[in-house]
Amino acid sequence: MAVTKSPPTQGAASSAGPEEPQGRRLDSPLVLITVLVLAVLAQGPIRRMLGAPVMQTWTTVFVAVVVQALPFLVLGVLLSAAIAVFVPPSFFARALPGRPALAVPVAGAAGAVLPGCECASVPVAGALIRRGVTPAAALAFLLSAPAVNPIVLTATAVAFPDNPEMVPARLVASLLVACAMGWLWLRLGRTDWLRPPARSSYDGQGRGAAFWGSVRHDVMHAGGFLVLGAIAAATLKAVVPETWLRTAADNPVVAVLALAALAVLLSICSEADAFVAASLTQFSLTARLAFLVVGPMVDLKLFAMQAGTFGRDFALRFAPATFALAVPVSVLTGAVLL
Amino acid sequence: MNRQAQAAVLFLLGATLLHAGLTDLYLRYVKAGLRPLLLLSGAVLIAAALATVWYERRGPGGHAGHREPRVSWLLAVPVLALILVAPPALGSYSAVRTGTALQEPYGFTKLPESGPLRLALADYAGRAVYDDGRSLRDRQLKITGFVALDRDGTPYLVRMTLNCCAADAQPVKVGLTGHIPPVLQPDTWLEVTGTYTARRTHDPVNDGPIPFIEVTEARPVAEPRDPYDETWNS
Numbered sequence: 001m002a003v004t005k006s007p008p009t010q011g012a013a014s015s016a017g018p019e020e021p022q023g024r025r026l027d028s029p030l031v032l033i034t035v036l037v038l039a040v041l042a043q044g045p046i047r048r049m050l051g052a053p054v055m056q057t058w059t060t061v062f063v064a065v066v067v068q069a070l071p072f073l074v075l076g077v078l079l080s081a082a083i084a085v086f087v088p089p090s091f092f093a094r095a096l097p098g099r100p101a102l103a104v105p106v107a108g109a110a111g112a113v114l115p116g117c118e119c120a121s122v123p124v125a126g127a128l129i130r131r132g133v134t135p136a137a138a139l140a141f142l143l144s145a146p147a148v149n150p151i152v153l154t155a156t157a158v159a160f161p162d163n164p165e166m167v168p169a170r171l172v173a174s175l176l177v178a179c180a181m182g183w184l185w186l187r188l189g190r191t192d193w194l195r196p197p198a199r200s201s202y203d204g205q206g207r208g209a210a211f212w213g214s215v216r217h218d219v220m221h222a223g224g225f226l227v228l229g230a231i232a233a234a235t236l237k238a239v240v241p242e243t244w245l246r247t248a249a250d251n252p253v254v255a256v257l258a259l260a261a262l263a264v265l266l267s268i269c270s271e272a273d274a275f276v277a278a279s280l281t282q283f284s285l286t287a288r289l290a291f292l293v294v295g296p297m298v299d300l301k302l303f304a305m306q307a308g309t310f311g312r313d314f315a316l317r318f319a320p321a322t323f324a325l326a327v328p329v330s331v332l333t334g335a336v337l338l
Numbered sequence: 339m340n341r342q343a344q345a346a347v348l349f350l351l352g353a354t355l356l357h358a359g360l361t362d363l364y365l366r367y368v369k370a371g372l373r374p375l376l377l378l379s380g381a382v383l384i385a386a387a388l389a390t391v392w393y394e395r396r397g398p399g400g401h402a403g404h405r406e407p408r409v410s411w412l413l414a415v416p417v418l419a420l421i422l423v424a425p426p427a428l429g430s431y432s433a434v435r436t437g438t439a440l441q442e443p444y445g446f447t448k449l450p451e452s453g454p455l456r457l458a459l460a461d462y463a464g465r466a467v468y469d470d471g472r473s474l475r476d477r478q479l480k481i482t483g484f485v486a487l488d489r490d491g492t493p494y495l496v497r498m499t500l501n502c503c504a505a506d507a508q509p510v511k512v513g514l515t516g517h518i519p520p521v522l523q524p525d526t527w528l529e530v531t532g533t534y535t536a537r538r539t540h541d542p543v544n545d546g547p548i549p550f551i552e553v554t555e556a557r558p559v560a561e562p563r564d565p566y567d568e569t570w571n572s
C-alpha cells in the first residue's frame with residue numbers, strides 16, 4: 001500500500017540504506033520507545049540545560065515554527081492526497097493549456113487560489129507532477145502559491161498602511177519570478193534532476209488505503225524536513241543579533257542582498273513576513289520588497305522540504321536559481337512601482 | 339522507520355497538537371486564531387495513525403517493505419519539546435535583541451473620560467508617540483507587560499506582538515521612569531500605574547521610538563493567558 005516509490009538512497013539527508021526486512025522490522029518501534037523512555041527519565045537535566053535564555057528562545061522559536069507550520073502542512077497533504085486519489089490526470093490535461101509555455105503562467109496565476117503558506121504548496125506541487133502536470137507548470141505554482149494568495153496579500157496591505165503600492169509590487173514581482181522559473185525549467189530543466197515520481201502506485205488498492213497512505217507518506221517525509229528547517233531557523237533567530245542589520249541598511253545594494261538573505265535564513269511563514277518587513281524600517285522599500293518576494297520562494301525550511309519531496313539534486317539547483325532571479329526582479333519591480 | 343513506528347509517531351504528534359490546542363499551551367507559540375486548524379490537523383494526524391495500523395493489520399499491500407527515510411525520526415523532536423519542556427513564551431532575551439515594532443496606528447478610539455485608565459501597552463506607546471499623549475495627559479494609567487533591561491540598564495516594560503507565530507514576534511517597548519522598584523528581575527510581569535511623560539528615547543537596535551511612562555506604582559502580576567499582544571492581527 002505504499003504510495004510513492006521514492007528510491008531510498010536519494011534526497012533524504014540520511015536516508016535508510018537498502019532494506020533489511022528482518023532486522024529493522026522490530027527495531028524502529030523499539031528505538032522509538034527507548035528514545036521516549038530516556039527522554040522522560042532525563043527530563044530534569046534536559047530542562048536545566050534548556051534553562052539558559054538562548055536555549056529557551058531557541059526552543060520556543062523551534063516549537064513555534066513547527067506548531068505553526070504543521071496545520072498548513074497537513075492541509076497541503078490532504079489536498080495533495082485528494083489530487084492524487086480522486087482527481088483523474090485527464091482533468092489537468094483539460095484545465096491547463098497543452099503548450100507547456102502557456103501552462104506556466106496559467107499555473108502561476110492559479111497559485112492565487114491556494115490559501116496558506118509555503119508548507120502547503122510543496123506537497124501539492126509534488127502531487128501535481130505525479131498527476132502528469134508538466135513540471136514547469138507545477139513549479140510555477142509552487143513558487144507563486146504562497147506569495148500571491150488573497151490572505152498573504154491582505155496581510156501585506158495591513159502591514160504597510162502607508163505604502164499600499166507594496167501589494168501590487170509583491171504580486172507582480174512574485175508572479176514574474178514564478179513564471180520566469182517555469183520557463184527557465186522548460187529550457188534548461190532536466191527531468192532526471194527530479195526524483196522520479198511514482199507511477200500510479202494506487203492501482204490495485206482501495207481508495208481509502210491510497211488516500212491515507214498518501215497522507216502518512218507525505219507527513220512523515222515533508223514533516224521530517226520541516227523539523228530540520230525549523231531547527232535552522234530557530235538557531236538563526238536565537239543567535240544572530242538584529243543589530244548586525246543596521247550596518248547593512250546604509251548601502252542600498254548591500255541592503256537588498258542582506259534582506260534577501262535574511263528572508264532565506266528566517267524562514268517566516270508567508271502570511272506573517274509582511275509584518276516583519278514592515279518593522280525593518282531602516283531599510284528601503286525595495287529591499288523590503290526583496291524580502292517579501294524571496295521569503296515565500298526560497299528559505300531554509302522550504303529548501304529542506306523541497307529536497308525531501310523532489311530530491312536533493314533538484315533543490316540544490318532550483319533554490320539558488322530562484323534566489324538569483326528573485327533579487328533582480330524585486331529590484332526592477334521596486335524601481336518601477338515603488 | 340517501519341509502519342508501526344510511523345503510526346506511533348503520527349499518533350504522538352497528533353495527540354501533542356490536540357494537547358497544545360485544548361489547553362492554553364498553544365498561545366505561547368502561535369496566534370489564537372490558529373486553534374481550529376491546530377485541532378483539525380491533530381485529529382487528521384491521529385486518523386492517519388489509526389488508518390495506518392488498520393490497513394497494516396488487514397495485510398501488507400503491494401510494497402510492504404517500503405520505509406520512510408530516517409529524517410522522519412526528527413518528528414519526535416517537537417513532540418518531546420512540547421510535552422517535556424513546553425518552553426515559555428518569548429521574553430526579555432529576544433525583546434532586547436529585537437527592535438521595537440511600534441507603528442503609527444490608523445486612528446485613536448475615544449477613551450473613557452474618568453477613572454484610572456487600563457490600556458494595552460502597545461496602545462499606550464502608540465498614543466504617546468504618535469498622538470503626543472494628547473488623550474493621556476493628567477490621568478492615572480495602568481499598563482501590563484514584562485520587564486526587560488537594556489544593555490546599559492534602562493528598564494523597559496515590554497509586550498511582544500505576534501502576527502502568526504513566535505518566530506515573527508516583535509516587542510513594543512515602553513521605558514520606565516519615576517518610582518521604579520529597586521530590584522527589577524527581567525521577565526517578571528508587572529502592572530504599572532503611572533502617568534504620561536513626554537520623555538522619549540530611540541531603540542538602540544532599530545532606532546524606533548520608545549516612549550516612557552512615569553511610574554507611581556508597580557505591582558507584580560501573573561503572566562496573562564495570552565502572553566502576546568495580538569491586537570494587530572484583527
